[in-house]
Amino acid sequence: MSAETPVQSAGRFTRLRLRFRDWRGTRPFWAGLFTLLGGLPIAYFPYATLKLGTMSLAMSTTAGAGSLIIGVLLVTLGLTMWFQQATRVFAGIASILLALVSLVVSNIGGFIIGFLLALIGGALALSWAPGKPTAEGAAPKGAGPAPTTDGAPEPAPGAVAGEPDLPRSWNEPAEGGAPYGDGAKEPNGVHRVG
Known part of the structure; x- marks a missing residue:
């Protein structure tokens, strides 16, 4: 096998893992999971x-139906975030609101656990944005200038090759030959007194 062998020759687990990673990368996966x-x-x-030894602890209240509705809606919103990315803003806002309502309706939001998970999921859904596909051969965003044939980076536009692109200091001579600090005029006509 060589380094250029396609992924098709990889094992089944590797192919499934790579497909899942691609699927997960195109949607707000963690937001949906937390929600x-x-x-x-x-x-x-x-x-x-709940059974604690011989003692049984029942948490059933009159708000049981409300808790069930909130829980089912949160599960549905989590699945919606996975399979309908266009509705992620609505799903994020709705899950945050349902998490806040669950504090009052459902045993302090499922003993704070469900409240925190739904709140984090909604916030992640609101902050997620789909990535923009890059063109073939395009440099990634934030990459520096492309190197020249001799390995040095290309100079910035308007810069002189071989000289560093540094700002002028106060002690460098102006166009007239006198330093700025000596009361000479700057190139734009402003007097500087140092």
């Missing part, structure tokens, strides 16, 4: 009967 996981404790705790 989905935030809905589970909110919907579960009002209907759960």
Whole structure:
């Protein structure tokens, strides 16, 4: 095998992992996951009967139906963030609002766990933005100037080759030969007194 062997010859697990990574990179994956996981404790705790040794603890309240609705809506919003990226802003705002409502309706937001997860998921959905595809052969954003054939970077536009692009200091001579600090005129006609 060589370094240029296509991914098709890789194992099945590797192909599935790479496909999942590509799928995950084109959508607000973590926002959807946090929102989905935030809905589970909110919907579960009002209907759960917890056993502590021989003692059973039931959390069922009159707000059980409201908790179930909020939990199911949060799970649905998490799935919407994954499969309908265009609605991510609406889903993010709705999940933040539902998380805040769950504090009052659903046992302090599923014992704060569901509240925090849904709140973080909604915030991540609002902050996510789809990436812009780069053209073939284009330099990535933030990359410096392309190197020349001798390995040195190209000079900036308007710069003299071989000289560093530095600002003028006060002690350099002006066009007339006198330094700026000696009361000479700058090139734009302003007098400087140093």
